[in-house]
Structures are given as structure tokens and as C-alpha cells.
Amino acid sequence: MHRLxxxxxxxxxxxxxxxxxPLPRPDEALVKVEAFAPNRGETFLLEHPAPGWLPGKDVAGLVVQAAADGSGPGTGTRVVGHPAQGGWAEYAAVPTHSLAVLPDGIDHVRAAALPLAGITALRLLRTAGSLAGRRVLLTGASGGVGHYVTELATGAGAEVTAVxxxxxxxxxxxxxxxKVVHDITDAxxxxxxxxESTGGTALPAALSAVRPGGLLVWFGQASRTPVTLDFxxxxxxxxxxxxQHFHYAGGPYGPDLATLVRLVERDRLHPEIGRTADWTRTADTLVDLRERRxxxxxxxxTGGTER
Known part of the structure; x- marks a missing residue:
């Protein structure tokens, strides 16, 4: 098979x-990958790839071999998955606890856009707690996570300001x-x-905008500039x-994937997809993603049409 x-x-x-x-473990299903979505963090890892690392964490496709231990969806089931690695390929072995079944109404393109960004958004908002009537500031808001956080938070009754x-x-x-601003000092x-996901000078500025007794959740450093705080x-x-430091990782991912699928099916979550292309254009797409284009x-x- 072909792999990137x-x-x-x-x-x-x-x-x-x-x-x-790939040869699946007993608790893994073999998925024929129809679509995958790279994440900006993966573009950074690709600059100095670790030996043996195979990129690819967000996939959607068809189960062609069910897990040997009997867990998870059966052969022929359409799924969305979040493997630890190896998703940029014709076939991927995915733990069944990191799969969710796709209904007929959700295509592979929208499904592939869900896993890492959507799971991050769900878990961020759980960390933040009840949002009804609360004021929320979101930095680095125009990526996949930002769109999901904004839609879910506004839907929960929050007043969101996005940078x-x-x-x-x-x-x-x-x-x-x-409310959209382009300089955090205007928030x-x-x-x-x-x-806060930008780092650099943005975090101290964001910290100064928190109310007394409020919460700042630090979940990224997209600027790639370290933060300096003056006591x-x-x-x-x-x-x-x-x-509060935040990192999204930690399985099982299947329940959160099922929640995301259900929200999309009920028209309450709408993936923002800026580009759909054949995977022969992956290298160029990764560069454009890294450079925020x-x-x-x-x-x-993996076998679709370009747009």
C-alpha cells in the first residue's frame, strides 16, 4: 500500500x-482511509521528525477488518478515528476505543475534520465549566479548534471574544x-x-484581561515563542x-468522537474546512497549513476529487 x-x-x-x-493488534480495526486531516502541530513535528514516527491522527473511512477481540464496529462500517499515528496511508490500524460510527448523513470529509480539533474543543470547554452567561476570550481562534470552541461556547450561552x-x-x-478582534489589547x-493558545506576549496580555478569581487555560503556543511572566x-x-495547563490527550477517544458526530448530525456543529484536495497535494497543503494560509x-x- 501507499503511505506518506x-x-x-x-x-x-x-x-x-x-x-x-499494517497488521492490527487484537483490539484494533483495520480501516481503509478515505480522508484524513493534518493538524498544525503535526507540521511542526515534521520539521524534525522522530525516527520511526508515522504522521496521521485524524482519519475517516471504512472498516475492512474488524478487531479480533470482538470489540468495536464490524466489517463494512463507516467510521471516524483517532489513531496515535499512521493515518496518512491507504490503510490504518485504529484502536476500537478511538473509533466512532458514522451515520449515512455525514460524509468522510466532514468526519475527518473532527477528531483532534473537536476532541480538544470539547475537553477545553469541560475544563472551563458551565459557560452560560459567562464572558470568554479565545486567542489563536481561526484554526480548527477555535471554530469548534466558538460554535460550542456560543451555543452554550457564552459571550465569546475571538482574537x-x-x-x-x-x-x-x-x-x-x-466578537472578533485582531489585537488582544483590543479585546x-x-x-x-x-x-490561550498563542504564547509569546499574548499570554501575559490575556492574563491581564481575566477578572479577579477567573480562569486562564493555556493550551498551546502557536507563535512558537516562549512566554515570559513578570511577577x-x-x-x-x-x-x-x-x-491551568491543558493537554487534550488521553483515551478513550471514542465517546468524544461519538459526541462530535452526534452534534454534526443534529446540525449543532459545522466543521470549517478551508481546503479539500487529493492526497497527492499533501506536501503543499502542509506548508500552507504551517504558514497559516x-x-x-x-x-x-486518498481517492477523491480535488476542490
Missing amino acids: IPTGETTRPVAFAEVAQ TATPVRGERLADLGA GGPFDVVL FDVLNGPERVTI IRGKAVLL
Whole structure:
């Protein structure tokens, strides 16, 4: 079968290789991958790929071999999955606890856009707690996570302010009900909850916008610039603010995938897909994703048509 493997090259991060089909463990199903979605974090890992690492965590396709232990969906079932790695291939072995069944009304493109970004958004909002009537500030908001957080938070009754780099990248967030600003210093405040994923100078600025006793959840560093906090600036800012580190990972992922699928099926969640292309265009798509030239998610089709 064909698989995309890392090259270590900045301008061409992946290349095709002919490899053996994966052999699933007893608790894994073999999935014929119809579509996959790269994540921006994967583009960073591709700059210095670890030996043996096979990229690919967000897939949608068809089970062609059910798990030997009897768990999970049967052969012929359409699924969305979140394997630990190896999803950018014609076939992927996926733990059954990281699969969810797809109804007929959800296509593989939208399904592939759900896993990492959608699971992150769900778990972020659980960390934030009840949002009805609360003011929420979201930085780095124009990516896949940002769109899901905005739609889910506004749907839960939050007043969301989203920070994006440009007006174009904020258009969809405004349509979802967010107030959009392009400089964090224009965000206003105070906010009950801040969801911060930019790092650099953005985190101290976001911290100053939290209300006394509020919460800042730090879940990324998209700027790739370390954060410097001055004790006296914090001392002179809002009192008793909690800074909480967040990382989405930790299975099982199947229940959260099933929740995301159910929200899409009920027309309460709408994946923002900025590009759909044949997987022969994966290398170029990864570069554009890394350089923020794609709004929302990019989805690659292993045997589909380009758009």
C-alpha cells in the first residue's frame, strides 16, 4: 500500500512510500482511509521528525477488518478515528476505543475534520465549566479548534471574544456569534475564562484581561515563542487568577468522537474546512497549513476529487 512518510524537508515535508499493510493488534480495526486531516502541530513535528514516527491522527473511512477481540464496529462500517499515528496511508490500524460510527448523513470529509480539533474543543470547554452567561476570550481562534470552541461556547450561552490575525480569518467566527478582534489589547474585558493558545506576549496580555478569581487555560503556543511572566506585573493585575495547563490527550477517544458526530448530525456543529484536495497535494497543503494560509481545517482524500 501507499503511505506518506516524513522527509525532514521544509518545503516538501512528506513523500509517498510503498509499504506493507499494517497488521492490527487484537483490539484494533483495520480501516481503509478515505480522508484524513493534518493538524498544525503535526507540521511542526515534521520539521524534525522522530525516527520511526508515522504522521496521521485524524482519519475517516471504512472498516475492512474488524478487531479480533470482538470489540468495536464490524466489517463494512463507516467510521471516524483517532489513531496515535499512521493515518496518512491507504490503510490504518485504529484502536476500537478511538473509533466512532458514522451515520449515512455525514460524509468522510466532514468526519475527518473532527477528531483532534473537536476532541480538544470539547475537553477545553469541560475544563472551563458551565459557560452560560459567562464572558470568554479565545486567542489563536481561526484554526480548527477555535471554530469548534466558538460554535460550542456560543451555543452554550457564552459571550465569546475571538482574537484572529486578520479580518478574513475572523469572518466565520463572527458568523458564529463571536466578537472578533485582531489585537488582544483590543479585546476589552474582564473575562471569566480565557482560552490561550498563542504564547509569546499574548499570554501575559490575556492574563491581564481575566477578572479577579477567573480562569486562564493555556493550551498551546502557536507563535512558537516562549512566554515570559513578570511577577510584579502579575501582582499588579487581577487577584486570585488560576492559570491551568491543558493537554487534550488521553483515551478513550471514542465517546468524544461519538459526541462530535452526534452534534454534526443534529446540525449543532459545522466543521470549517478551508481546503479539500487529493492526497497527492499533501506536501503543499502542509506548508500552507504551517504558514497559516488555510482557515480552519484541511482535508486530504486518498481517492477523491480535488476542490
